[in-house]
């Protein structure tokens with residue numbers, strides 16, 4: 532498996548690291564393919580209950596899709612490249628377990644889009660976010676026009692996409708792009724602690740909650756609530772539900788098996 536995306540597992544928490552620091556972890560086709568490979572590897576590992584996604588080096592989470600690779604694309608090539616990016620990010624988004632983006636530096640263009648394909652984002656005070664594609668004469672191609680609007684609202688997404696502006700971590704927190712901001716030296720430990728907490732919850736329930744939250748987004752409320760009803764009911768067919776509720780009543784920690 533390619534070293535362009537590293538996968539390390541420690542207990543129930545896995546960390547994916549985009550590993551191309553000399554190019555600020557820019558996403559070229561090889562990195563996108565490596566990411567898909569790692570996501571498949573994660574899907575086959577039932578011991579993993581939560582994933583952290585980060586970038587190698589201090590400077591950048593991911594500084595965007597690879598501009599050198601994009602420079603001479605034809606219209607058809609660009610369509611194919613955008614589809615490759617979308618497919619990789621959709622695979623990540625479809626992970627059965629939560630994925631937390633730990634953004635320590637630049638998350639620009641495809642980097643911001645990659646973070647948005649995660650369940651949520653924690654950032655260091657040094658993180659910088661933006662969709663600067665219009666500065667290059669193009670628009671976001673890996674979901675930035677859509678996932679960004681869903682995360683921060685259409686008005687803020689329009690402003691970021693039309694201006695190409697870069698915003699700091701505090702502004703990203705204020706607009707709801709990130710959930711929390713940490714001191715740079717604390718980011719990885721804080722995200723790991725949260726991932727470990729999530730990993731201890733009922734695994735079937737966490738995955739079901741992820742499905743319902745994701746699949747309900749964009750549906751009318753009555754349809755989305757119907758998904759919740761079915762998801763809630765399905766939990767009652769699992770050992771995790773029997774164990775979780777019995778453990779509460781018996782005043783002992785639950786021992787979940789994920790089914």
Ligand code: COA
Nearest residue numbers: 553554555557594595596597598599637639640641663664
């Ligand atoms: N694609 C390809 N290469 C990239 C890249 C990208 N998106 N972002 C950075 N790099 C490369 C640079 O070309 C440089 O390579 P080199 O050392 O071989 O010349 C290396 O990464 C370091 O980047 P550099 O620009 O020298 O660092 P910096 O600290 O001066 O600036 C940024 C950092 C993030 C502000 C700047 O790299 C940048 O603006 N990157 C592009 C951001 C962008 O437009 N992303 C959206 C793409 S659609």
